[in-house]
Amino acid sequence: MTRAPGNGRNRDERREDALRPCRYLGYDRDSLARYLMQRCAFELAETQLRRAIWLNPFEPAFKHHLALCLYRQNKLQEARDWARKALEQKDEPNTRDLLDLIQHKLDEERGTHG
Numbered sequence: 136m137t138r139a140p141g142n143g144r145n146r147d148e149r150r151e152d153a154l155r156p157c158r159y160l161g162y163d164r165d166s167l168a169r170y171l172m173q174r175c176a177f178e179l180a181e182t183q184l185r186r187a188i189w190l191n192p193f194e195p196a197f198k199h200h201l202a203l204c205l206y207r208q209n210k211l212q213e214a215r216d217w218a219r220k221a222l223e224q225k226d227e228p229n230t231r232d233l234l235d236l237i238q239h240k241l242d243e244e245r246g247t248h249g
Contacts, residue, residue, distance in 0.1 A: 161187030
């Protein structure tokens with residue numbers, strides 16, 4: 136990728152920035168992030184997912200994937216927040232299940248599971 140002089144951002148990123156928010160952007164970054172999560176590269180995946188959400192805040196699957204990524208990193212509070220945001224956009228059984236899993240782990244850490 137060619138870097139732009141001065142600002143360190145490449146031409147593709149500048150083009151994305153100019154087009155955002157857009158319902159058609161972010162899917163490539165989401166695909167890369169899911170691949171990275173399969174390889175346990177969660178920090179790199181998190182970066183790609185945050186960019187995907189920034190580019191296309193309309194896609195709840197990106198938020199679900201970020202919640203899962205954060206859960207796998209044991210960033211439970213933030214994972215719960217992103218799962219809730221995904222559910223606000225679209226009520227999906229997988230996201231509800233993930234939210235339940237996150238809440239259960241939070242409860243366990245607080246010693247309030249029953």
